[in-house]
Amino acid sequence: MSKYISKKDLNSWLNKVRDNRRLVAPTKVDDLILFKEISRVEDIVSDYVNTDLSPKEFLFPPTEVLFSIEKKNGGVELTPARVEKETVIFGMRPCDAKGVVALDKPFLEDPTDPLYKEHRDKTALVGISCLKACAECFCSSMGSGPDDPSGFDIMLTEVKDGYLVQVLTEKGKALLPDSTLSESGEAKPKAAEVATVPAKDVNVKLRQNFEDPYWNRLADRCIHCNMCSYVCPTCYCFDIRDYPNKGKTDRVRSWESCQSAGFTKIAGGHDPRANKGTRMRQRFAHKLLYFPEQFGVSHCIGCGRCVKSCPVNIDIREIIQDVQKLGAKGE
Amino acid sequence: MNETEQIRSKAKELLDSKKVDCVIGYERATDEKNARPMFAYNAKDADRLIFDQTCRHNLVRYLLNRKDKVTGIVVKACDSRAVNLLINEHQIARDKLFIIGVACPGLVKTDWNKPGDKLRDACQLCQQRTPVIYDVLIGEAKKVEPPADAYPDVAAMEGKSVEEKRAFWEKEFSRCIRCYACRQACPGCYCSECFVDRLDPLWVGIRIAPGENEMWNTIRAYHLGGRCIGCYACELVCPVNIPLSLLNRKLEKEVMKLFKFQPGLDPETPQPLATFQKDEKLGVAE
């Protein structure tokens, strides 16, 4: 027997959530499916494999004021930003939850980023497991899986007329109390079949073949549009600058991408990664080598968004396969 | 021989004779359905070149990184206008290029793993299927009947009231995530320091906010006024499907009205918005 909630009861619960908190869920925006703040529960879509942009923007916004700077009393006063509202992100997929687990590592590791921690503590993640995969998904090769509950507070699995419910954390329990749930003898449906990629030990191969000219060739077609970093649930490179804002100044953190020219350029002109190939290598070395070795979790969770959105088809699945073959021609 | 075979043959000839260092063309993408840019450095690479209606990228962009090398490049009609633009603006040298022009049947509306067969909107309105500059032409030069109205999409916008237009663009720009993919894909956007990257003076802030999104997109369109050659690669790469071509086509229409000028038809004609002549008259061209 598993815990169960009917679709009708789920909708009532979502309405209650929306009344008290910010409810974020996948919804149609023109011909895209994006995570947005929902005002009507009917706007939540159910016919999607995954959204076009990742939900990381609700924990790590594209631009965020860190603190404001005001000239006062002959000196300066700094006012750190606070996160006011509680949020529930509904309809996340297991890959994206694993993405949050990865994003937690650099931000929560000592010294903790307090703004990210506030977002994180005030956000509950309610997921729906995947019964269908898309052509570009490869989560099970990257440490996740179509029914992997890691990172969720609550995970739902769709069955006839409702969902099997796994309440995984205290936060989840407080959000969806046992009293709202019933029992069901329904069998757990078969999880989606997901394509695989030979990612095992790719970090070793990458390190061994670090100087291979492969990266220069790959970078030829990159146009540095930064899309890969922006759609990715785990990319977290950021820029910090001061911007004027109505008499005060805001210190703003914003998304950046290691692919953009000038990412590592120092005032004075020296740029250790002026060459496109070195920037291309940096992306995949960070994803597949540095981050996993530093934090013990994968930095690519196999959602496939970069594959879908890269205008010139720089495909991490192809790259993983290629890297595994590097150096094999002759040692 | 079809286009693909002809392109492969020509590319191999150029590479084997070392006439060029590299041929930039297209190959099959990993979804097995669409095309992606590729750089062929030898005959073996050249065997992967293809040409079909999913070859939507404007490859001329890549020439800006290869100014000191001799490069072969596959261009469609709109792309070829970009070649003329860059020669006109002294960004690339004619003698460093071997241009493989392809008579273009028009691109299909397509997405990763979701190829279509319907012709892309801009391609339906295209009046020039044959490249205007090339060293060799592949495919038959097709004549296209000019439509009664070359800009029905622009006319539809012009018919809206100011409030309707404002509401339209507010909605469209609200999705902009300032990834600057549009700028990166455009062969005309090559400033070493883009105005949005300047901090001093700060023209446009980093905030992803309505005012700033609008500033970014409209100013970029203006910087391309009289220069945009109409490939609309910007619209193709936009991850949130903003109809950027509408902005560029409005300015195209105005420039045509004022100066009877279409950018990129040849490498010599001075650009009206970049040139001042002593006997210049202000007003609509006769």
Next chain:
Amino acid sequence: MSNNKNPLLPHLATLENVIDLTPDVRLFQIELNDADFKAKFDYKPGQFIFVSAFGTGESPFGLTSVAHRKGPIEVAVRKVGTVTSSMHDLEPGAAVGVRGPFGNFFPMDQFKGKNIHIIGGGIGFAPLRPIILTILDHRNDYGDLFILNGARTPSDLVFANEFDTWAAAPKTRLELTVDAKDDNWTGRVALIPAVVKELQLSPANSVAIICGPPIMIKFTLTELKKLGFADEQIVTTLEGKMKCGLGKCARCNVGDKYVCKDGPVFTFKQISGLLEQF
């Protein structure tokens, strides 16, 4: 030990004094405002801080003072970009922000008893000054001290007002060199690597600490290796484009090492093990 409640929030400080060192380099003397934090603020040679020019942004600067002298925090700022230009507009009394100290430090304990060769070019000399001050203040703990300070022109030599003090210290030798002389210069005109070669620095019981533009580091390293210095005997401090200083923003890494966290001080043995070029 930055603001450990919020590592990106600067501590308020005041610019006490500004001293011109060269036409484009100024020495900033900064005092932290909060007495408690000031009392706890300790730093070692090699570490760096982020200084905020409020309204523009912040940048990392190597600390050029020594904590044990209990004076103001000193950083040498070359006017070369947006933040540094804003800083050069600041007058004494201005409010600034400080985050830090960050990074690792020169292993002064391991240097004890050894002969020290300090080789710095241009603004790169600034992070080496704390080593000199520490040695001068604890002279008997260290062996011979050799200082080579180089710059493009004589007016670009930093800390010129301290040269006499350094040269006068026991068992200390100071050499200066410029790439191009001016009308008044009667000293050496040569690139730093050439001077290292000419002077035949001895690697015996020595450690060499070099800092300067990457190209100067690379060529000086070559000369030191030719003279017999082992990789472990050569130390440098790297810079990188930084935003957070905490090993989080994934920008300053050289391969799998962060300049802000695993550095900025590295031995050449460590650098030759790095995956990327600095």
